Amino acid sequence: MNIVIPLYDDYEPLDVVGPYEVLAHIPGASVRFVGAEKGPVKDALGSLPTYVPATYSEVEHCDVLLVPGGGSFKAMVADDDFLAWVRRVHDRTRFTTSVCTGSLVLGAAGLLQGLTATTHWSEVETLASYGAVYTPQRTVRQGKVITSAGVSSGIDMALTLAALLTDEVTAQAIQLLIEYDPQPPFDSGSLAKASDAVQKRVFELMKEPRHNG
Secondary structure, three states, rough: OOOEEEEOOOOOHHHHHHHHHOOOOOOOOEEEEEEEEOOEOOOOOOOOOOOOOOEEEOOOOOEEEEEEEEHHHHHOOOOHHHHHHHHHHHHOEEEEEEEEEEEHHHHHHHOOOOOOOOHHHHHHHHHHHOOOOOOOOOOOEEEOEEEEOOOOHHHHHHHHHHHHOOOHHHHHHHHHHHHHHHHOOOOOOOOOOOOOHHHHHHHHHHHHOOOOO
């Protein structure tokens, strides 16, 4: 089972590492990272570069395509060759998936027209501009297209995908293996739950320069 995750500079680390941790435990699965070029790809936070051993153009087909988000989506949607590749690969996938703003890449490739989909709450209008119908659900399946909301929801999406690719017992076993049993200390993980003060603070944090790396 061939699972491909394309990486561009400024990718969001948990968008990648969370699903990777789940999907790599699927029996018989091979997770591959590809990029526009071979070599290190910088993450959005600055201290977790990932080495990419192959270019996306070397991949003709895969069982699962998983597009992560982060600031990397801006370069992805501006790369016409990459979007054409996404469309070609999608034609033969069992599942085409995204995490966070990765759904905007699927939208730019024309894969979400008329479909219900999700993304990070900060990019709802952008998602709608690609003809998708936004929902705040953490994971949304429309046929073989599965989108997930912001960052941490990629783990939920990957477990959903693991059940589809294997069975629910195996997916639950992977969940137990990684001890994914969320019990957050605060209940502010969505706009619907966050106070005005928290919403104000998150926009301040989004503007803060990062000093990692």
